[in-house]
Amino acid sequence: MVFQKRSSLEMESGGGSHVAEMPRVPKSARGKRSIRKKESQGQVMCAFDLLATVAGKLLDEGEGSLGNASSGTPAVEASPKDVRVKQEQCDEEAKHFKNEVMDQDSCNESALVSHIAFQRPVNHHGRKGEDPEGSHAVIEDPKAKSEALDKESSMISCTKAELGCNFAAIADRWSPESVESGAFTGDAAAIAMPATTSGFHKNAPDMYNLLDPMDVDVKPPPLVSSDSTGEMPLYGNKIRRSTSFPRVPKGGAGFTVDRDEDDDDKSSGCTHPSTATNRGFRPNCTAGHSRVKKLLACKHRKVAPARMHKGDLSYSDVDRKPSFRNKKMYYTRQRTQRSTFKRRKMFDRHSAQVSEEYAKANTKFAARDSHAVSLEANKGTNSTAFQKSQESSDCHVKLRIKSFKVPELLIEIPETATVGSLKKTVLEAVNAILGGGLRVGVLHHGKKVRDDNKTLMQAGISHDEVLDNLGFSLEPNCAPHPSQLSPPEDNEFMETVDTTEPLARIAPADSSSKHGEVDASQELALAPLSANYQGSDHDFVHSPGGMSSPDKASTNSRAIVPVTPADSNAGAIVPANKAKRSPEQGQRRIRRPFSVAEVEALVLAVEKLGTGRWRDVKLRAFDNAKHRTYVDLKDKWKTLVHTASISPQQRRGEPVPQELLDRVLAAQAYWSQQQAKLQPKTPPLAEALLLT
DNA sequence: ATTAGGG
DNA sequence: CCCTAAT
Numbered sequence: 001m002v003f004q005k006r007s008s009l010e011m012e013s014g015g016g017s018h019v020a021e022m023p024r025v026p027k028s029a030r031g032k033r034s035i036r037k038k039e040s041q042g043q044v045m046c047a048f049d050l051l052a053t054v055a056g057k058l059l060d061e062g063e064g065s066l067g068n069a070s071s072g073t074p075a076v077e078a079s080p081k082d083v084r085v086k087q088e089q090c091d092e093e094a095k096h097f098k099n100e101v102m103d104q105d106s107c108n109e110s111a112l113v114s115h116i117a118f119q120r121p122v123n124h125h126g127r128k129g130e131d132p133e134g135s136h137a138v139i140e141d142p143k144a145k146s147e148a149l150d151k152e153s154s155m156i157s158c159t160k161a162e163l164g165c166n167f168a169a170i171a172d173r174w175s176p177e178s179v180e181s182g183a184f185t186g187d188a189a190a191i192a193m194p195a196t197t198s199g200f201h202k203n204a205p206d207m208y209n210l211l212d213p214m215d216v217d218v219k220p221p222p223l224v225s226s227d228s229t230g231e232m233p234l235y236g237n238k239i240r241r242s243t244s245f246p247r248v249p250k251g252g253a254g255f256t257v258d259r260d261e262d263d264d265d266k267s268s269g270c271t272h273p274s275t276a277t278n279r280g281f282r283p284n285c286t287a288g289h290s291r292v293k294k295l296l297a298c299k300h301r302k303v304a305p306a307r308m309h310k311g312d313l314s315y316s317d318v319d320r321k322p323s324f325r326n327k328k329m330y331y332t333r334q335r336t337q338r339s340t341f342k343r344r345k346m347f348d349r350h351s352a353q354v355s356e357e358y359a360k361a362n363t364k365f366a367a368r369d370s371h372a373v374s375l376e377a378n379k380g381t382n383s384t385a386f387q388k389s390q391e392s393s394d395c396h397v398k399l400r401i402k403s404f405k406v407p408e409l410l411i412e413i414p415e416t417a418t419v420g421s422l423k424k425t426v427l428e429a430v431n432a433i434l435g436g437g438l439r440v441g442v443l444h445h446g447k448k449v450r451d452d453n454k455t456l457m458q459a460g461i462s463h464d465e466v467l468d469n470l471g472f473s474l475e476p477n478c479a480p481h482p483s484q485l486s487p488p489e490d491n492e493f494m495e496t497v498d499t500t501e502p503l504a505r506i507a508p509a510d511s512s513s514k515h516g517e518v519d520a521s522q523e524l525a526l527a528p529l530s531a532n533y534q535g536s537d538h539d540f541v542h543s544p545g546g547m548s549s550p551d552k553a554s555t556n557s558r559a560i561v562p563v564t565p566a567d568s569n570a571g572a573i574v575p576a577n578k579a580k581r582s583p584e585q586g587q588r589r590i591r592r593p594f595s596v597a598e599v600e601a602l603v604l605a606v607e608k609l610g611t612g613r614w615r616d617v618k619l620r621a622f623d624n625a626k627h628r629t630y631v632d633l634k635d636k637w638k639t640l641v642h643t644a645s646i647s648p649q650q651r652r653g654e655p656v657p658q659e660l661l662d663r664v665l666a667a668q669a670y671w672s673q674q675q676a677k678l679q680p681k682t683p684p685l686a687e688a689l690l691l692t
Numbered sequence: 693a694t695t696a697g698g699g
Numbered sequence: 700c701c702c703t704a705a706t
Contacts, residue, residue: 588700589701612695612696614695615694630693630695631700634696638697
């Protein structure tokens, strides 16, 4: 709706004469920003909503046969039609330009490109009027059903588990940083964790760049028009919008192109449940898998031979989870790294902070619904949601446990079994997967069931009871007190890896080092998931060269094993943590030379917005490129200006088309002048007088 | 959080 | 790219 209004406005203004954009409109601009943020929030909610809905459906269907769950896609498709449509548009556009710009493969990128093309039809190879049609208004439907969330909190949690949407959450939990960055996403968000929200927004910047009021009102400055004859005032805007569409429905089907990354990351994970699930489903960690299987198989035989089918399913889950995790982790890391960094500066103890957040999250969780997830503050980490499948007649309690860090497990155990045996069973399975060192805690109705000798029945855990009330937590064996908590980060790592010695071994340094290393890959891995669309920005660290690769998808196949890297350092690092961290933190970001396409986008944006509004430039042209900050853009512009002023022979790196450089100079000159005009508050006359 | 500049 | 100061 808003959108429509704007467009009309735009059109009108376009036709008429326009006032050049003001170089800056600080106040107004900022105010708008806040608005955007709000909107994004709404969207987020929406996404959750959707998720909840889908989950619900899946659950319903799933009960009968889990098999369906994986193919539950239909449900997803059904609801978010709008989203779909948008997505398609995006894709379309992308197709058009892909050929031209191989560089970037993200949807965003393509969008960007297309946008460019539109704006400057005359210049380039005939990609001119591709389609103004994408401009129809986007239908936003940010219905935030917070209440729904509340009511269905239980459902949601279940859902997450069922869908495997957790994967997002899963990975996130591993590193505190992720939490901070808002990676928390899935569950946290779903669960309604205000604390994390802020992070969330951050990552999910607004997809409104296009909608930005500024853009609308602002007409193409003279420069632009002069630059290319047939400018696109009206057109360009429209186009832009259309391009942006995809993002608007961010929450939606998850195809949130732009954001995905990162950012986004966050919502994306949950967003594509079906996809994720399916993809994730790969025989990755065979070793662990078989091992677990064996373990469980034994039990099954003894206990409930008949139910194996379910077990199989869950196993499959196991397989897929790891992969998720890996992907996620990578992704998360990357995303997070930076923020973490900053944080560190601010608080030595960033870890502490994280833990706090964690705690909050946990608390809320618990409060909200007794069932399912419980996080261990000290460990920070493992939360498990479990679901009991309704098996009626026999006295076996079937538990389906989903842990953030641990692959999903399906466990069957007689009601007469003791809590202790239940714990043991779960522990065995978990250990098999993780490689050990974990202790399992059982929570019933939010309370810890400490008496290992009680039977499940005695504890109130019976087959006919709703599973919601049962939860498992993973705890390190040795960790005696949660209170001591080592830095949350570490803990998390630990958990991931081996939980054996939680506190001691984890050193902040470790985690950091890991982060740095893994970083890039994470993103890659993740990308495939969300993938279907993607944004452009995946940064592939490993291939700094710049190209994005289509193969990202293929990438995900990689590792699966839950294993985790972490422990490697852990041992070494035990007590001392201060020294280590600092150095690692200092890591410089990897160098990612701007591609010509990026330069073009930058130039285009600057031509429109001017040189003093990097933040807007970022939003407009690089919203999806998480690795390009406004500072980066500003710096790049600086170098571009410099490059343009030196001889071609002196230039290095990927050659930038002279045409672009010329535009850079033109824009630079134009905006400098503009600035000069506005700046001098002191009228020339006055100046003159003073000088005299 | 952004912007502007120096390094 | 990083780092900082000033907003």
